[in-house]
Amino acid sequence: MIGIIDYGMGNLKSIRKAMEYLNYPVKMITRPEEIQKMSGLILPGVGAFPKAMENLIRNGFVEAIKYAIDQGKPFLGICLGMQLLFEVGYEDQKASGLGFLSGEVKRLKGGVKIPHMGWNRIYCKVEHPLWQGLSKEPYMYFVHSYALSEMTDDVIATTIYGEEIPVAVARENIMGVQFHPEKSGDEGLRILKNFGEMV
Template structure:
């Protein structure tokens, strides 16, 4: 089975992400060991809570360095919910806290006039094709829980409508990121995780 490292920095839906990856056939392991992260065919960064608290915990664990090294090596990498937001340089939620800066843009509050957080199922509006969504038939419904979302910058593959278009999924080369929770999104979410494991398997065999 393909080894997927789920970064264990002590915050968020770590075990549910691990179990969902195991369900689709991966050897998914929670780990804070940089050596195991280096050995993994794919790396997953989940996250729940505030941008600043998650970023602080990631840095305190030393896994911020392991994450950046994995991305630089070209290892398939998947950020989920706040894990997606941490891939950006900054967030309005936590002024002065630097993110990983892998993706261009900023994380901003959801638009005025909508309930925060968005805590519901919502349908994806596909912006461009991506292997992330291979085998999924529209309409694609995913489960969201968030009050902040990324800028409409490069790499957007899907949005959802919540007081206007909100970035729901991004892919930049081998870096995948979703604002929704695939591990909580039923068969469609499991298909996204299965596609990620497939991408990691293919790169490891190349």
């Protein structure tokens, strides 16, 4: 069973529908104690970084998520859910993130239109199970104003939007994508299928 963490922020229904379409059993997680019953976890997210962290803390999810990750359960952060994996975010105000990966989340720069909204080609820098069966440089759908601010050892894909920006990360069982695979057609669904196979 794959748990989709419902902390009051995110397009949960579209992710749930995508996973059900792929025939993976999913459950919407509203209480931290439910997390331990799941074999894998998805942390979606749309909105502001500080508010998201406030909600996760208030609902008791942070320690439960950390425990599940320490147990080796596959974990996928999507959009804001990827950003929350890092140490610090600077949206509206400086706020601590989950800190599972090193890095800071900052506003996009390079003289580009913000938010970044639409289809962009991604460049997979590292072979990873998430990319199994994808075309060489697939297009994915983005809606965001902030991103991981620098290339780290955990970056597995980038895109070009004014400059090269990281859009996917992975370390062991922790994974994150800045784009929306559930809105990215067949190739986005393939990424979710690959995650489901890991679970």
